[in-house]
Amino acid sequence: MRRAFLAITGLAAGTTALVVLKGGPGAGPATAQELPAAQAPVVPGGSPAPGGAAATPSAAAPSVSATPGASAKPSAKPSADRKPASRSSTRTSTSTPAAPRTTTKAPKPTTRTVTGSSVSYKYGSLQVRITLSGSRIVDATATGMPLGGQSGQRSDDVQARYSGSSGEVVAKQSANLSTVSGATYTSTAYKQSLQSALDKA
Template sequence: MRRALLAITGLAAGTTALVVLKGAPGASQVAQELPAGVPVGTPGRTDPAAPGVASERAAAPTRPAGRPDATASRTPGAGRTTTGGGTGTRSTPAAPRTSTAAPKSTNRKITGPVVVTEFGNVQVQITVSGSRIVNAVALELPQGGQSDLRSNRVDDAYSGTSGTVVRQQDANLDTVSQATATSNGYRQSLQAALDQVR
């Protein structure tokens, strides 16, 4: 009999403690949405003890935009604020951010004509920023057998962001050894592209 009495007393005490900790229905959720450090009675803050709180929540289930939230978390790079708490999450628009957009690139790509050589066609494309060459690319070079070797030498010497074309900023390039025809074709196409810039 004593054990049964202790069990009933323990059950009653546990239930009472649970009810006290849980609080009134909806009060914990209202408390989570209250802004931190704002006194009761301030516009934009609702007093959880005031009558009508539950009815306001039922009539307006979403929080007004722009209302501060103590439990809000910011995701890097996102333009929305997510509110934690309750059984789900809500998203509300964040305050608009002002940013200065990066200036648009002034780079232009200019393609020279196809130059026919005794070993094959050569065509060059340059990228310019203003009037300065920032890159050169061989779109077409002779292929097959020894032509591959010659074309690779010419391309390695002249093309790229750090090639001779970018360093010298003109078509007055030294001839690549054992690739005279391909070098001449590259210079002719390059000069025609430069003539379109200047």
């Protein structure tokens, strides 16, 4: 009876010692010499194990290498799996949009017609009408001139020399015209009406 009591007491003390040794800092595995002699394992029936050998704990605490001054050094090289974070380089365009080109075309000169005063002469009367683009004469013609006969022939000669877009009036841009041979009166009347039209223009 006394043996059974001692065995139970020893088992309880051994379990407590194991828990304390495992939980304590720097605790190593417990050996049979460190346990009290009374903590011999008990086999069923209350008798100690053959040979009286001390019980060895089945689960030994993991060994901790206690090298003084040794500390865990982080690996100098980064892991190969670790990739540097990619920088999202979004460039914002700071260039100001070009202003739309405004092509300023020179306005087309307005075309206008000016008619000179009616001039009477020996064979009838006439009026010179000029067409201007801006301030330039681009065409000229005489109206009211006699037709047919000798007077009509003189009228045709004067018209052919002075009038039209390629006549002398457009070429000289003035009333300073040369007199048509054989049509002096008609030429003089034409120049007088032309000068009147230029004065109005």
